Amino acid sequence: MERFTNFTYELDGNLYLNLTSRCTNDCTFCVRNDKAEYFGHKLWLAREPSPEEVLARIPADIARYKEYVFCGFGEPTMRLDALTAIGKALKARGATVRLNTNGQAELLYGRDVSEELSLAVDKINVSLNEANAADYEKLCRPRFGQKAFASLQDFARHCAARGIETWFSVVDVIGEDKIEACRKIAQDCGVTLRVRKYIP
Numbered sequence: 001m002e003r004f005t006n007f008t009y010e011l012d013g014n015l016y017l018n019l020t021s022r023c024t025n026d027c028t029f030c031v032r033n034d035k036a037e038y039f040g041h042k043l044w045l046a047r048e049p050s051p052e053e054v055l056a057r058i059p060a061d062i063a064r065y066k067e068y069v070f071c072g073f074g075e076p077t078m079r080l081d082a083l084t085a086i087g088k089a090l091k092a093r094g095a096t097v098r099l100n101t102n103g104q105a106e107l108l109y110g111r112d113v114s115e116e117l118s119l120a121v122d123k124i125n126v127s128l129n130e131a132n133a134a135d136y137e138k139l140c141r142p143r144f145g146q147k148a149f150a151s152l153q154d155f156a157r158h159c160a161a162r163g164i165e166t167w168f169s170v171v172d173v174i175g176e177d178k179i180e181a182c183r184k185i186a187q188d189c190g191v192t193l194r195v196r197k198y199i200p
């Protein structure tokens with residue numbers, strides 16, 4: 001697969017920050033499985049950028065983008081130090097910062113990382129994807145096995161308790177019964193649930 005250095009990309013009035021192509025999941029639906037690009041943006045990284053390299057691509061007019069979003073082809077929390085350094089710098093300039101994550105940072109680092117995240121991001125979208133641990137494991141094939149599902153709930157609970165606007169996301173194809181079960185999980189964690197339309 002060809003590799004690129006697109007550390008940032010624009011989409012829907014937001015600027016996306018692409019820190020890594022690594023991930024603790026290997027989701028069956030991941031766009032990385034068969035494409036090097038996403039909405040025309042070539043995102044497989046040739047190397048991982050330093051915080052300075054990412055910040056050099058931020059416009060002088062910070063208000064040019066609605067949100068600055070840690071997302072990309074990999075899992076942004078794989079680069080927690082870079083993420084927090086960039087997020088803090090952006091917030092100091094008045095930006096709204098969002099993190100899209102699989103929620104496995106507590107397993108990855110063996111600790112609660114919500115305090116440092118609360119200094120670096122305003123919003124967190126945790127991909128819940130499924131309604132139970134067994135189905136999550138089948139769909140997302142996490143490196144940590146089934147315990148990833150409980151851990152991502154702890155992660156969301158801790159982030160919400162720190163005052164970060166936190167929500168779970170699922171795609172509507174899982175069906176009404178599972179969506180209802182996901183709603184209950186979200187409620188128990190003190191976060192909201194957002195149901196996205198499936199995009200083939």
Ligand code: SF4
Nearest residue numbers: 023025026027030102
């Ligand atoms: S969590 Fe995201 S980046 Fe990681 S494998 Fe799943 S879809 Fe791909």
